[in-house]
Amino acid sequence: MAVTNKKASEAHWSVQVSDQTVAFVSRLVAELTGVQLGVNQSGMVRSRVLKHLMELGLTDREYVAFFQQNKETETQALVSLLTTHHSYFFREYSHFEFLETVTLPALIEVVRQRPDRTIRIWSAACSRGQEVYSLSMCLSRFLATHAPDLRYQILGTDVDEQSVVLAQNGVYVRDEIKEVPMAYLGNHWARGQGEISHFVKAKKSLRESCSFQVFNLLEMEHKTFGQLFDIIFCRNVFIYFSPEQVEKLAKGFMQKLTAAGHLFVGISESLRGLGLPVHALGPSIYAHVPKQVSTLLPAPMVKNVAAPVRVLCVDDSPSILLLLKKILTREFGFEIVDTAANGVEAKAKMKVAKPDLVTLDIHMPVQDGLAYLQENFGPGHPPVVMVTSVSRDNLELAHKAIALGAADFVEKPSLTNLLERAEEIRTKLRTVLRAKSSAPSQLTSVDKAFESSQSIRNLENKLRVxxxxxADVQRLSLILETAEMIAPATLLVMDGTPVGFESKRSIEVLHEEAPSGPFHPNRIYLAKLSQCPYLLSRVQSLHKILLTTSVMVFGRFSSDLKNILETWPRSQVLLEDCDATTSYSAKENTVGHLVEIIPCTSFAYVARQFFSNSEKKKGAA
Structure with missing residues (x-):
């Protein structure tokens, strides 16, 4: 059945997924994979099938006939649609910590007795391969230090054929790799070329020890792998099976586990209450019940009562500090012992707080993060993780921070991606703390491959407002003095009659009839708020082009500004981070613009990044 673009467009507005189709698809996938898709999952099934029908340009009724005509390919498509779940590198990092501190040390002497000296690992339900390559990075790093005479082999399996193909390719978006702690990255990844230059690919050093197969876990009793496994990861999978199926799968895994092996299931999953002969070692970590006391099996893991990791957070953003307080809690083994708004405050508070770790911003008043590192970082200083709005690929700032001693780098979280970034931040802090006795972090080959400098072309077509x-004049003076000299024109709009202020840079005051000509790069203009409607139309006509504009709002966001911004096209809007509640409330009133909430000290950098990216998009187009 041919599907036209016109038909797809019409289906976008008319298609609905019936209860009968939801039930049919759920039953089909359950029969093939064992994944239970009941009432609680019906919303997810409906939304994913709806998207699939829209892509095909078919209605619910038409899909029935289409499925019968394309049964084999559509069956696989539905399995892929409903069994592929979001995953990321080093997910549930506590398992990797246990692996390095308990599992692998206990296995070393056991594996050395084997002729092939190989640790065998199975990543069941490996999805697109992030877990497999996380394990490969972890094993590569651990064995290089503790047992270079040993090897490892990792088998990744998944019921979805498409996921297995993607895992075998080992290609991921660059941003996914940024989440990996630098201590594990090594030189295992290479940047793509040409059209795939925003992707990275696992090098042979990671992939040569990994293999992949399409495999349905429900067929485990009929499957022989020809070997037992020392480590089995089957995480966040049992939640999709019935208790009877979980019991059957768990028994199958234990039968394929060596005597000293460990089985890892999802943190939210448990084998308790199933009556299985398993020995709980820690949260969702199991081993065989020992027949006698063995030195090869660690004792059951007791509840972690260790003191929380003490963190000093250095940032001038109230919103970021609030988010970090939500992320670094005692529940996850952290405690923020103090905060500082700049490098000078951080130095003073360091002596009293005595933190184990420091999170550090780059753009701050008085003393920025780079100046702080240059002045204070050295032997005896706690490890530092940069948490900043600066791109990790930035040569002048991010890479300089690493060169000055920072151990890792996190691009700042927001309320929209808090949960995802939270685990990245905690993972990197824990990795850095455990590796603090190791050599300082070095830029990896893939980091160097993505090095970039912000460059703005066509300054005359851009404007900063x-x-x-x-009340903001004094703070603004400091920003203007530190801003780069080569930049687009800057228009200062003051609420009320403009007042003068000291500045080494000349400022042209605009009267009602001004400007008489286009704005010029590297110049600063001053106007009052009531002039904005006139200025907008006048500037656009003088420049004869729609200016790309970055707008910064100091202080509180008013309804007058909202009305003005609604008529200001192609603009990025930067709201000053006064406090979290006010800032995010203001953000909701600026629909239609690219909005960020930042401290005023970051304005010049973020605006420059916006202009630079807009040039790249034009070039790509």
Whole structure:
């Protein structure tokens, strides 16, 4: 059945997925894979099938006939659609910590007795391969230090054929790799070329020890792998099976586990209450019940009562500090012992707080993060993880921070991606703390491959606008003095009659009839808020082009500004981070623009990044 673009467009507005189709698809996938898709999952099934029908350009009724005509390919498509779940590198990092501190040390002497000296690992339900390559990075790093005479082999299996193909390719978006702690990255990844230059590929050093197969876990009793496994990861999978199926699968895994092996299931999953002969070692970690006391099996893991990791957070953003307080809690083994708004404050508070770790921003008043590292970092200083709005690929700032001693780098979280970034931050902090006795972090080959410098072309087609109040004049003076000299024109818009202020840079005051000509790069203009409607139309006509504009709002966001911004096209809007509640409330009133909430000290950098990216997009187009 041919599917036309016109038909797909019409289906976008008319298609609905019936209860009968949801039930049919759920039953089909359950029969093939064992994944239980009941009432609680019906919303997910409906939304994914709806997207599939829209892509095909078919209605619910038409899909029935289409499925019968394309049964084999559509069956696989539905399995892929409903069994592929979100995953990421080093997910549930506590398991990797246990692996390195308990499992692998206990296995070393056991594996050395084997002729092939190989540790065997099975990643069941490996999805697109992130877990497999996380294990490979972990094993590569651990064995290089503790047992270079040993090898490892990892088998990744999944019921979805498409996921297995993607895992075999080992290609991921660059941003996914940024989440990996630098201590594990090594030189295992290479940047793509040409059209895939925003992707990375696992090198032979990672892939040569990994293999992949399509495999349905429900067929485990009929499958012989020709070997037992020392480590089995089957995480966040049991939640999709019935208790009877979980019991059957767990028995199958234990039968394929060596005597000293460990089985890891998802943190939210448990084998308790199933009556299985398993020995719980820790949260969702199991081994065979020992027949006698063995030195090869660690004692059951007791509840972690260790003191929390003490963290000093250095940032001038109230919102970021609030988010970090939500992320670094005692529940996860952390405690924020103090905060500082700049490098000078951090130095003073360091002596009293005595933190184990420091999170550090780059753009801050008084003393920025780079100046702090240059002045204070050295032997005896706690490990530092950069948490900043600066891109990790930035040569002048991010890479310089690493060169000055920072152990890792996190691009700042927001309320929209808090949960995802939370685990990245905690993982990197824990990795850095455990590796603090190791050599300092070095830029990896893939980091160097993505090195970039912000460059802005066509300055005359860009404009920076700063809305300020009289109370903001002193703070603005500091920003203007530190801003780069080569930049687009800057328009200062003051609420009320413009007042002068000291500045080494000349400022042209605009009167009602001004400007008489286009704005010029590297110049600063001053106007009052009431002039904005006139200025907007006048500037656009003088420049004869729609200017790409970055707008910064100092202080509180008003309804007058909202009305002005609604008429200001192609603009990035930067709201000053006064406090989290006010800032995010203001963000909701700026629909239609690219909005970020940042401290005023980051304005110049973020605006420059916006202009640079807009040039790249034009070039790509």
């Amino acid at each position: 700063i809305f300020i109040q009289k």
